[in-house]
Amino acid sequence: MPLTPDQLAEIETARANPQPTLRAVSPGMEAHLFRAHPVLDHGFVRVIDYMGDDAAIVQAARVSYGAGTKHVSNDEGLIRYLMRHWHSTPFEMCEVKFHVKLPVFVARQWIRHRTANVNEYSARYSILDREFYIPEASALAAQSTVNNQGRGEVLEGAEAARVLAWLKSDAAQAYDHYEAMLSQDGQQGLARELARMNLPMNIYTQWYWKCDLHNLFHFLRLRADAHAQYEIRVYAELMAQITAEWVPLAFRAFEDYRMGGVTLSSKAIDALKRMLRGEAVTQESSGMSKGEWREFQEVWG
Amino acid sequence: MPLTPDQLAEIETARANPQPTLRAVSPGMEAHLFRAHPVLDHGFVRVIDYMGDDAAIVQAARVSYGAGTKHVSNDEGLIRYLMRHWHSTPFEMCEVKFHVKLPVFVARQWIRHRTANVNEYSARYSILDREFYIPEASALAAQSTVNNQGRGEVLEGAEAARVLAWLKSDAAQAYDHYEAMLSQDGQQGLARELARMNLPMNIYTQWYWKCDLHNLFHFLRLRADAHAQYEIRVYAELMAQITAEWVPLAFRAFEDYRMGGVTLSSKAIDALKRMLRGEAVTQESSGMSKGEWREFQEVWG
């Protein structure tokens, strides 16, 4: 369980004291505030704060485009128009702050999204907890045989058992030594900033992560995608659900144009146009490489 | 007057409807929300939204530094420590969104601060209003004789009158022609995106401008500084006052360490150490250039 009774009590206290504000309020986000949504075996995602809602996007767009937006009849139409034409700045007018607990190897992928504000727990200052990500049996997958960065079948029997045993025992031993090195009981005690280097990358860390909606959508498109690693995808999928309750109109447009959309190259456009005219198109006649053609066929059959 | 009666009524309506929220609320900012603070002759600054308060900075720092922050006895001490040691990420956890109306030549300086989100009124889509910045007599200054980018004495008499007359008549004529070129009355009417090029840079534009507190402080340090051009400084000074009411502890630390602070070079440190020992230091013996020495003496006499 990711939270202690004390932490749960703290959250309930924080939620017990609504105050009046004149700012835009999103009922969907108010229901989430501070609550911890479990992810993986020890992780969580909590919404700590947010700014703006669907109306804030529309309001910013109407400042930009003035009378030019009047021909769009309603807010949803305008939001869809902005998304379709890559007008990203109105979506930047919304902001959200999450508290996330996550394994270090996931944090290393996540931090590559540079357009966010981050405060991570520092293992130079403080001591990390004894919490490691150990995959469930269903997530213990073999290397893909077709994709250099993907997963294949789930491991079975003795092999799965062996992997789990190693992950657990190596983590336990590394943490035992971490504690023993830090100890000041009868010895000097190694500096925290050094002792941490003995810990494996499935140990949990945590951070505050703040991002605007445009860049959050970019993160979700890459990380809630089927090609993302499972262990970051579960975070992104949960954050996508939360976002859908925060800005429902913007999220629907995002789903339609980004998550559910595809980008066609000029070669793919040509191929489709020929197919619409009834021509048979092959990889050779399409001008696409084998990889492109395979991906083309996954969508168009 | 920057706002019409309709706009004022709209603001009062927006302010008439407080709603409960579980988020951090800053009473100082609630009092400002939506209200237009006049700047220059037709400009204004309005707070449209904000996220976080002094406590949010402390909360983020305690996530980062964990038990390491316990030796700082209170929130103000911790905020001052963060500011003193350039720990900028906790300040990035607060965010603010302004609606600003400002002359184009001011907007051109302002936009150079890249770490903000901006939605500007588009003169490709829409028609600009007939509003131009005409300086007050007290702001109508001569070129500085000592500083290539500064102002000197206020212009006087006939010269001042001549300047004001030209600024007004050129703006009026340019706008008359702008309207005449746009007109579709008996003619095709020039495209808005072309007609705008005839307008002078003292015409007013407006934008939504959203920024985190760390980058807002950076903006204020440069633009509320005595060396900034008067016409952007009055915006920055007003925003500084608003920020002081939003995050009073952080603002006091900012004033002490940034606005009121100075940076000393290693040469300046040496000179001061010698002066503390009772030595007389001259420009020559300091190793500083004439410019550095002049700036050194402005502070240390």
Add this chain to the structure above:
Amino acid sequence: MPLTPDQLAEIETARANPQPTLRAVSPGMEAHLFRAHPVLDHGFVRVIDYMGDDAAIVQAARVSYGAGTKHVSNDEGLIRYLMRHWHSTPFEMCEVKFHVKLPVFVARQWIRHRTANVNEYSARYSILDREFYIPEASALAAQSTVNNQGRGEVLEGAEAARVLAWLKSDAAQAYDHYEAMLSQDGQQGLARELARMNLPMNIYTQWYWKCDLHNLFHFLRLRADAHAQYEIRVYAELMAQITAEWVPLAFRAFEDYRMGGVTLSSKAIDALKRMLRGEAVTQESSGMSKGEWREFQEVWG
């Protein structure tokens, strides 16, 4: 003509002195270095420096993906793979620096691309030249009747003549007064930072603009697009040609996947799949709005 004989001589001097380097050299860019390519009536684009070439993209990708890149048989295949799958960081490994002279109203659009480094000529420090953009007859277009931000037919006859006359005379008069206000002949002389506000937005400014290849592609996609304003598009088109000679493989992938590509929403995918099966699809049965349907038909007929 944008350059004086002195400036041309300076460019030839700079080009007369090749030096040995161990860095990657792009022959296409060496041919461009320092030379001014004219744009509009007084503008230009010059390449001042560059870093990297197609091989630098491949090299960076092979660091990232290690043995994982070996299944891609050659450099072009790898570059196309990276572009297709939005792996943007290898393209960030190339950098280019341009010197651009451009009208202020174009500079105001351009500067919205925040991920670049910019040094603009400062009219606080220095005096602007008497150079204004006056459109050619073929660029003098009416407001579009179907698109709030577009252009329609070219203006004709008396209307075109009137517009040109105003653009010229207003610019001339504004500049005359600018000079007269600055003059220190028998008067104090207005500060430069104030006098500039009288100038119209078709006056020329100049800057150094430095950008990585990934962000340059993003700029080109938006600004070399048919929907971009003509006056910025001509800059982007020229820069696209230069880029094609700098990194020919990357540019071809960019053309195929970005410039020549389209993004389909999930609704558009459904519609196309139905059309491929021989169904007739209408706007109503597609679930698209009128605007989306019109854009869909522009591509798919």
Add this chain to the structure above:
Amino acid sequence: MPLTPDQLAEIETARANPQPTLRAVSPGMEAHLFRAHPVLDHGFVRVIDYMGDDAAIVQAARVSYGAGTKHVSNDEGLIRYLMRHWHSTPFEMCEVKFHVKLPVFVARQWIRHRTANVNEYSARYSILDREFYIPEASALAAQSTVNNQGRGEVLEGAEAARVLAWLKSDAAQAYDHYEAMLSQDGQQGLARELARMNLPMNIYTQWYWKCDLHNLFHFLRLRADAHAQYEIRVYAELMAQITAEWVPLAFRAFEDYRMGGVTLSSKAIDALKRMLRGEAVTQESSGMSKGEWREFQEVWG
């Protein structure tokens, strides 16, 4: 030794083939190009490419400030003026690309500098090498007793030996299991993206890291500072030396104003002014906190 004979031969081949260029060439950097400078036990820093030199900074500043820069008599004076007045954009006109091999826990600190371009070796695609950072005896320090994030005395005797033994044996065992889990010999073989989580954070990774000079200076100021962790500081110190040979004038200004400079708060200015007048100032009468006063005394005695 960080490089294999094959890699060394590759470097010498790359260095054997100078080509003519018209770009700015920095002799100091040409001598470094591609060569690996060892850092820690298995790490290195290599310069892969660079753009610009001291003259490029001056050139960009003269575009910005035009005639306004003529009162500064020479390049060094102008560069010092720019550094002193925080004119950062001319320094952004230079760019450098490094190839760095470094332990993961160092990479995790380093990546927090967001204004750089990074391509890191991916352990999703590829298999990491068996190389771990094991500190030298002189770097094996105890936790500081006065500073939550610092180091104290060097560990001695049995304690030091125990720490080293654990670091080595835990790393070796984790890597043995990593290999065993990946193996496809008689079993399916765990996916690389999962197996990597068993590795400790002293394993080495590598990346291409590209940054402009302004942001490199910011990195160096924080990471070549005495308060930075030793294991990142050695990288920063080496990069500082390289930078000094690349842009000697800019680096000297950086050393004088940033590395060797201090920032004084308004309270510290007051205290120093009183001391210059011969007054005795105590912590109490200074208005500073204990921490501020201690830091003040470290400089001013």
